[in-house]
Amino acid sequence: MAKIKLFNDNFQNFKRYGIPKAQLVIADIPYNLGNNAYASSLEWYINGDNKQGESRKAGKSFFRTDNNFNLAEYMHFCSKLLKKEPKERNQAPAMIVFCSFEQMPMIIEYGKRYGFKNAYPIFFVKNYSSQVLKANMKIVGATEHAVVLYRDKLPKFRNGGKVLDNGRIQAGTGKMIFNWFEWRRDDAKKYPKVHPTQKPVTMLKDLIKIFTDEGDVVIDPVAGSASTLRACKEINRDCYGFEVDKDFYKKAMEEMLKEPEEEQIDMFNLAVSQ
Numbered sequence: 001m002a003k004i005k006l007f008n009d010n011f012q013n014f015k016r017y018g019i020p021k022a023q024l025v026i027a028d029i030p031y032n033l034g035n036n037a038y039a040s041s042l043e044w045y046i047n048g049d050n051k052q053g054e055s056r057k058a059g060k061s062f063f064r065t066d067n068n069f070n071l072a073e074y075m076h077f078c079s080k081l082l083k084k085e086p087k088e089r090n091q092a093p094a095m096i097v098f099c100s101f102e103q104m105p106m107i108i109e110y111g112k113r114y115g116f117k118n119a120y121p122i123f124f125v126k127n128y129s130s131q132v133l134k135a136n137m138k139i140v141g142a143t144e145h146a147v148v149l150y151r152d153k154l155p156k157f158r159n160g161g162k163v164l165d166n167g168r169i170q171a172g173t174g175k176m177i178f179n180w181f182e183w184r185r186d187d188a189k190k191y192p193k194v195h196p197t198q199k200p201v202t203m204l205k206d207l208i209k210i211f212t213d214e215g216d217v218v219i220d221p222v223a224g225s226a227s228t229l230r231a232c233k234e235i236n237r238d239c240y241g242f243e244v245d246k247d248f249y250k251k252a253m254e255e256m257l258k259e260p261e262e263e264q265i266d267m268f269n270l271a272v273s274q
Contacts, residue, residue: 003238004229006257008249011221011242012077019240021083021093023156023216024208026228028098028199030069071106074221075114081219085151089167094155094211096122098146098199107147116149124183124203144183148211156211177210192255195225195248204231212237226252233257 007017082093095116097107108119124144131140148155161174186200204227208218214236220228223241225248232239243249 002233002236003240004233004257005239006223006226006229006241006243006249006252008244008246009242010244011081011219012073014077014081014219014242017240019219020217020238022081022219022240023083023093023213024211024218025078025081025093025095025221026204026208026218027074027078027096027220027222028197028224029071029074029103029222071110072113075110075116078221079114079116081221083217085153089153090156090163090169091167092150092153092155094148094150096146096148096207096211098144101143101145104145104147108149111147111149115151117151119147119149121179122146122148123180125180126183128185156213158210158213181206191227191230193225194227194251194256198225199227201227201231201234204228205235208232208237209235223252224248226256230256 005017005019009017078095082095085092095111099107104121111119122145124146126142126144129140129142157169159169159174159177161169164170181203184200184202186202191201208228208231212218216237218228218232218237218239220226220239220241223229223243226241226243229239229241229252243252
């Protein structure tokens, strides 16, 4: 069973918890949208109707903590969260950073300062857009973006192919993986909406499987909804997350990471029988 743990703390305090080093660090950093966070969303207005006037979210930022986010500190600590690069081929760790398109060059540059010498972009294509208020004004955005960063060796790569003893993927096995993925909305009945910028669990599972094996460690330094932790739980990866906001932490624990009722009952019966 995968080890899943969410800490209500800053990722900079990771040492106090004695967590293992990660094969993969994955996170959605603040986009620094400031007071215009809801500017393209119907949530700017009461019940999504501009005739009813502005809602409490008008002119507000998503999170109280965004203004304090320091990218240099993030890169510094994430370089320490990842395990060392092994001698074996096809086993190196990696970091995935979700960001805006405009932030990609900055992410790559800061990564180089902290030992991530190499990087490549990946893209996510939606069949919807959150920029509904601008739909009659311009072409609206329907993509998300991320950067894969790594040190020297190419990171562990799992495309369904047979991994040979030398670390290579056997020719003729596995599938070609493109640098774009479908961004599919989660089933709301299965995965609760906990966070404004929550990433789909189904998409995260697909992504994490490419860079890890079962039993590997994944760390999300800014966990938010804990969707990364939920994804890892379902594909048997150990995962540790950090979330400084008490409200999001509480909601993630009570909703996203809540054990199914039948699983809770089984655990109770097991304890009684022992």
